[in-house]
Amino acid sequence: MQKQQYLSKNQKIVLDHVEKANQPLKAYSILYNVQKKGLKAPLQVYRALDKLVEIGKIHKIESRNAFVACKNSNCLVSNATAFSICESCEKVTEINNSKLSKYLSNFEDNSGMKYSKYNLEFFGLCKKCKNK
Amino acid sequence: MQKQQYLSKNQKIVLDHVEKANQPLKAYSILYNVQKKGLKAPLQVYRALDKLVEIGKIHKIESRNAFVACKNSNCLVSNATAFSICESCEKVTEINNSKLSKYLSNFEDNSGMKYSKYNLEFFGLCKKCKNK
DNA sequence: TCGTATATTGTTATAATATAACGTTATGTA
DNA sequence: TACATAACGTTATATTATAACAATATACGA
Known part of the structure; x- marks a missing residue:
């Protein structure tokens, strides 16, 4: 299986939501806001976040336990x-x-x-x- | 009341324990280990940690949610x-x-x-x- | 196109981290 | 002594994150 190129359904939903915010969001606030889109459990959000952080689309603000979309086009990997x-x-x-x-x-x-x-x-x- | 110069009882106990470890410690692991010294509740540990972080005796490793003693003598304030x-x-x-x-x-x-x-x-x- | 490996999903339960809210006790200083 | 601030003790609860298990979807080589 080659390295993932496209985002999965849940990953898209979460990324979409985080990108629309212009501030860091907490995981449970994301959860609350994407429940109408079908993500019901914390794990669904956390799994999407994990992946999105891994591929650099989202960064975690460690001191705030919050997540923000990458604004840095050359930040392909979040390293x-x-x-x-x-x-x-x-x-x-x-x-x-x-x-x-x-x-x-x-x-x-x-x-x-x-x-x-x-x-x-x-x-x-x-x-x-x-x-x- | 002047700025605190001396550590309180709980602060000493927690600092002591963290200084003896040569790796970052989790708050609940500290709690477990200082229970024999009288600190019974998480809040007692967290309050001591907060103060110790504030005065620079201890740093928090944000990505690990762990606490480590300052090894940097000139690091009077943890800024x-x-x-x-x-x-x-x-x-x-x-x-x-x-x-x-x-x-x-x-x-x-x-x-x-x-x-x-x-x-x-x-x-x-x-x-x-x-x-x- | 079948078989296989990996990624993703869905779900329930629970672990780990941290703070709120209350009243009390100690300490520094005017 | 009186006052303000800091620290303490305690119970309950909020917040953040993962374990464990079963099912479904996707990529890709044979």
Whole structure:
């Protein structure tokens, strides 16, 4: 069986829903909202999310246990992700900065470990919240 | 009341336990292990962990929902953290690299957001696991 | 087109992680 | 002492995620 090219029914439904949101969504909020489309159980959502994360269509914001659609067209595989997170309004933005990604992808320390993947989360106040 | 200088009883017990482990610990595993010292409920552990994270004595490994003692003496506040995580043996090491921390602390993109904090997690295979 | 392997689905139950809400006790400082 | 804040203890519950099992769908080589 070759590597999957097309998304399955459930995967499409979940991706669709996450793409329409412009903020990270919680798994159970996704579940609630796709129930009218036939996904009844948490596992159906989690399985779709797992796959979508694996192929890079969706990223998980680890510090928030939430999922957001990839906005980064060249992010075919989700192995190098960076986000900014506003600690006031919780707005999350995917950072697409080639210098940063180059720097981190090539980063090596003295541990003898070669990194194949990273996830970076920046926290602070977004423009709006800073000016309040 | 001035800013807390000394740890409370529960905070000491939890920190002590986490420091003795050389790997990240899960909250409920900490709970189980400190029950003989009088902490009976999850909340007692979580409250101590929250405080210890806040003052930088402990870091949370977000992708693993686990807690590890800070090995970085100059990491007084836990606002700039980086870890390497072996995806095979789950060994976690705190990265202490001044170039990296300088680069990330000064990082700015075009979002108008000034970051006050970051957390970076690298994934890969550690030396041992790579040679298997 | 049949056989086989893998991916996906559906379902119920349950595990693992974390917080709400309440009242009490301790501690620092004016 | 009086007040404010921090920490504690306790019960209940919310939130996040996976185990286990059986069925169906899809890709692809023989």
